[in-house]
Amino acid sequence: MKNNRYIYTFVHHPDEYEVCRMEMRAFFGKDTDANYLFSETEIDPSRSPFIEERLTVLYAHKKLDDLKEQLSQLAIGEKTYKVICLNKMDMAANRKIEHNVRQQLEREIGLLLEGEPDLNRPQCLFGIIWLDGVWYFGLYTKSESVWRKHKDKPQQYSTALNTRTARALVNIAVPQIENIKVIDPCCGIGTVLIEALSMGIQIEGRDINWHVCQGSRKNIAHFGLKGTVAKGPISEVVNHYDVAIIDLPYNVFTHASISEQAEILKHARRIADQVLVVTIDPIDRVIEEAGFEIFDRCVAKKQHFSREILLCR
Structure with a gap:
């Protein structure tokens, strides 16, 4: 109605x-x-x-x-x-x-x-x-707190997004899920992938670290979900997507410098119409140089740790 x-x-x-x-x-x-x-x-x-x-x-x-x-x-x-x-x-x-x-x-x-x-x-x-x-x-x-079921993953990283924030990020990036193709090219242990897949969103994961990819696959399977996680950089992506959700790498396994982040965003511009960026660095200029315009933003806090969320087109 x-x-x-x-x-x-x-x-x-x-x-x-x-x-x-x-x-x-x-x-x-x-x-x-x-x-x-x-x-x-x-x-x-x-x-x-x-x-x-x-x-x-x-x-x-x-x-x-x-x-x-x-x-x-x-x-x-x-x-x-x-x-x-x-x-x-x-x-x-x-x-x-x-x-x-x-x-x-x-x-x-x-x-x-x-x-x-x-x-x-x-x-x-x-x-x-x-x-x-x-x-x-x-x-x-x-409301049913579906995200609570996803808190206890077999593979965990201390700097990973919590499940509540990850679920909100997916909703911000993909408010209407019908006929939307999504990619998470820096998927880490799959926190965003799990929330998206549990909502029936068509999403693919990717990461450059083999161990991280394995962890993501284990986490997805643990909750009875089915999703694809490929190993490799965003530069190798050839398909086009409606949305990319990118939690820019900053942990000890896959830390990205500003120049590397710029490269990720340049390829995000190539493969996606819209991108949701999560960053700990001030990167407005880098995003604009990649050809995106920021049209909404906020700060997500986790105790004393803060990330900026930028929705870009």
Whole structure:
């Protein structure tokens, strides 16, 4: 339903604020300082490491009594259901609703619906939320933290991207996955590859280090995923891609100098229409010399370690 109105709620660590907002802009074309967002764009909440819930709005009323009156006419049929109140945390100026009050509200709304409630295994989930003087009711979707399953890899590097950041990077680079071909030419142990493959994105990996390639393949297979990881530099790539995701090498195995990074970006310009660059070095000039224009950026933090994320065309 293209004209549906969706409400998304977000949860993230303070260090992830900028990455979360950059992902918002990629998905929705806008961001917000608040931890909720209205949009007509439908995104599976489980794609994002930051989206907590999605409400597909069916009804909206300023008065709760008016909402209740409309809900009394909602027929669910033979399906079982459960109602969930989303106001379990502060949302900008909207203070959270205490647990016992939420439970009472969920019961009151649930009793109005024509159907059979089931708190354990409901066939339908409904949600209600109070935001800026309006009650919203609709279909509820809870995010599944898929990225958590990918934290424990057989092969690990201390400087590798964490799975949450890697998943966000993929979403920033590939917000819409249909008919998009992606390459990660400096894939390392495959953190980005795993997140992309788990979302059904068509991606290929590559690295110049044989041991790293082997580690990446082991990690991919460990999670039951299927992906290609080739050994060799980006200069040997002959195919063309819609997007390249490049975490520029900086660890003890494959550290790249500024001139080597420039060479990587020059070939990225040749093989891809768009590139998402992750770097610890200030390389704006190098990116521009490679023929790219930076049109969005943020800083990703990992304790005292920071990377800059640059989305370029």
